[in-house]
Amino acid sequence: MQNIEQLKSAALQAVENSTDIKSLDEVRVQFLGKNGEITSILKTLGKLAPEDRKTVAQSTNEAKNEVTDAIEAKKQAFELAQLEEKLATEKLDLTLPETPYKLGKRHPISACIEELETIFARLGFSVAAANEIENEHFNFTALNIPAEHPARQDHDTFYFNDFEEFNGEQQRKLLRTQTSNTQIHAMQAKGAPLRIIAPGRVYRCDSDLTHTPQFHQIEGLALDKDLTFSHLKGVLQVFLSQFFERDVKLRFRPSYFPFTEPGTEVDIECVFCEGKGCRVCKQTGFIEVLGAGMVHENVLKAGGINPEEYQGFAFGLGVERLTMLKYGINDLRMFFDSQNEFMQHFGKNL
Numbered sequence: 001m002q003n004i005e006q007l008k009s010a011a012l013q014a015v016e017n018s019t020d021i022k023s024l025d026e027v028r029v030q031f032l033g034k035n036g037e038i039t040s041i042l043k044t045l046g047k048l049a050p051e052d053r054k055t056v057a058q059s060t061n062e063a064k065n066e067v068t069d070a071i072e073a074k075k076q077a078f079e080l081a082q083l084e085e086k087l088a089t090e091k092l093d094l095t096l097p098e099t100p101y102k103l104g105k106r107h108p109i110s111a112c113i114e115e116l117e118t119i120f121a122r123l124g125f126s127v128a129a130a131n132e133i134e135n136e137h138f139n140f141t142a143l144n145i146p147a148e149h150p151a152r153q154d155h156d157t158f159y160f161n162d163f164e165e166f167n168g169e170q171q172r173k174l175l176r177t178q179t180s181n182t183q184i185h186a187m188q189a190k191g192a193p194l195r196i197i198a199p200g201r202v203y204r205c206d207s208d209l210t211h212t213p214q215f216h217q218i219e220g221l222a223l224d225k226d227l228t229f230s231h232l233k234g235v236l237q238v239f240l241s242q243f244f245e246r247d248v249k250l251r252f253r254p255s256y257f258p259f260t261e262p263g264t265e266v267d268i269e270c271v272f273c274e275g276k277g278c279r280v281c282k283q284t285g286f287i288e289v290l291g292a293g294m295v296h297e298n299v300l301k302a303g304g305i306n307p308e309e310y311q312g313f314a315f316g317l318g319v320e321r322l323t324m325l326k327y328g329i330n331d332l333r334m335f336f337d338s339q340n341e342f343m344q345h346f347g348k349n350l
């Protein structure tokens with residue numbers, strides 16, 4: 001008994017005498033460590049006579065708790081002293097300039113998509129979306145591009161090895177080559193009348209200075225009981241003028257897209273030379289900006305719409321191309337590098 005009391009006083013004295021955190025920890029190891037003096041007594045409890053065991057256990061545990069508390073209190077005192085010393089010696093220089101940091105900006109492609117969404121919202125179009133992993137039915141067949149159609153070859157498609165069953169047939173999966181797939185999904189989901197635009201990523205196995213394997217398109221589709229080509233002209237005139245912030249002159253050239261009849265390619269008067277002829281427009285005074293047309297009746301049927309009742313127009317444009325024209329960006333790769341200088345200059349404030 002005496003022994004434990006003495007041990008406890010010795011331990012408390014040692015705690016008291018310790019001069020810093022390190023020597024305090026040595027005290028802890030000496031008395032409470034794995035082979036510490038108090039710990040050793042606790043380990044030998046089993047060997048004691050049963051009548052002694054309880055009292056020894058009790059007083060040893062009390063000693064252990066007391067010493068533990070004393071060590072903790074002393075440790076806190078040391079830490080506080082350290083902190084006070086630091087505060088007393090350290091100086092805070094409030095005149096130092098702040099660490100500069102730059103706020104990021106919205107990528108010009110995202111900004112352009114948002115801007116077009118806003119313009120089309122004012123024209124009564126809502127935003128639709130569809131999967132980028134698609135099957136050949138929605139990317140081609142339903143858009144009046146059957147299996148053997150040469151237009152399938154034009155698209156340099158990324159195919160998967162997977163198939164999925166659709167319309168009772170095995171449809172090969174692919175990365176969509178055009179946002180036109182949203183036309184079918186939107187018709188099937190919402191029916192007519194309909195006014196949607198569908199921005200999104202498309203993929204083609206194509207890569208050079210002016211093509212990247214992944215780029216963005218915006219699809220547009222409007223269906224109603226008596227929509228005509230002049231409505232298409234009106235919508236394109238309004239949206240392109242608002243987007244380029246000037247009264248743009250449009251030129252319609254007859255063209256072929258399997259999902260339209262008639263189909264057209266639309267040019268705007270060159271925004272760089274105002275039609276006089278320059279390198280960008282290859283001296284023609286005009287620049288092609290999108291494809292469009294009246295929706296082919298086979299497409300309406302594939303979307304579950306009765307062509308006798310509803311007609312409409314559709315269009316599709318490349319977002320990168322439109323953004324490059326608007327801001328005079330001449331290298332497609334800059335959109336992917338997203339370097340800080342480029343983003344600070346062409347990006348949109350958040």
Ligand code: DAH
Nearest residue numbers: 178257291292293314315316
């Ligand atoms: N999907 C066409 C392409 O990727 C673009 C297009 C042309 C979409 C005419 C249309 C359209 O909706 O009517 O080249």
